[in-house]
Amino acid sequence: MAQQVIIVGGGEVGTYLASLLLAGGHQVTVIEVQRDEIPRLWRELSTDVVTVGNGTDPTVLEAAGVRQAHVVAAVTGTDETNLVITSLARFAFQVPRTMARVHTPKHAWMFTPAMGVDVALNQADVLAHLIAEEMSLGEMMTLLKLRKGQYALVEEQVHPRAPAVGAALRDLPLPSECAVAAIIRSGQLLIPRADLVLQPADEVLAVVHASQAAQLAALLGCPA
Secondary structure, eight states: OOOEEEEEOOSHHHHHHHHHHHHTTOEEEEEEOOGGGHHHHHHHSOTTTEEESOTTOHHHHHHTTGGGOSEEEEOOSOHHHHHHHHHIIIIITOOSEEEEEOSSGGGGGGOSGGGTOSEEEOHHHHHHHHHHHHHHSTTOEEEEEETTTTEEEEEEEOOTTOTTTTOBGGGSOOOTTEEEEEEEETTEEEOOOTTOBOOTTOEEEEEEEGGGHHHHHHHHSOOO
16 A cells, blocks of 8 residues: 655665655655755656755644655654654654664664654664674575564575484474474475474574574584
8 A cells, every 4th residue: 555655864865765665656755954965856756756844844844744644764864863853753743653764873772662763774783783693693594574673584404414404393492482484395385384304405484583593593504
């Protein structure tokens, strides 16, 4: 279903986000305060998408249609500005969903529901965690982040010397917050029934809490 989205901040992040949403059929308004950025935004988006003004000004937000918006995304380069925008959107205009870009990682603790932020987009934190996962989890691949990164859909090929080889799923000491979703064997999808015995080269798809991903990797991967 198409939604009405207001993006405050027409820099690279805001422009790219607007492009994706427009391509998906959503109604988008981009608010940008820097007048010298407007010609570029007109070229890359369109004149009817862009509004000139300060997104921390309630009258500008109202003129942009904030009372009808389903989502407000504050993606300027200033954390204080983004927090003011989300607070206005949530508490003054009751926007159902708010998102804010975290520009400086040390300020991330402020981006909470109490400040009107439903989703905080901390690019540096996401990148750091992805790098850490790649370094620590061997062959495990993260396919999808869920619940703001608390959980992940992961895939790992069972190593020939893994502790899980030859064990039935019901006997595996899986982490407490882990669910095996599917097994792919020789290109065939297998339902993860309790009596299914894991074999070398099986591809295991599982949903696991971020804090327990290493435990799952140790079970399926090459012994240290």
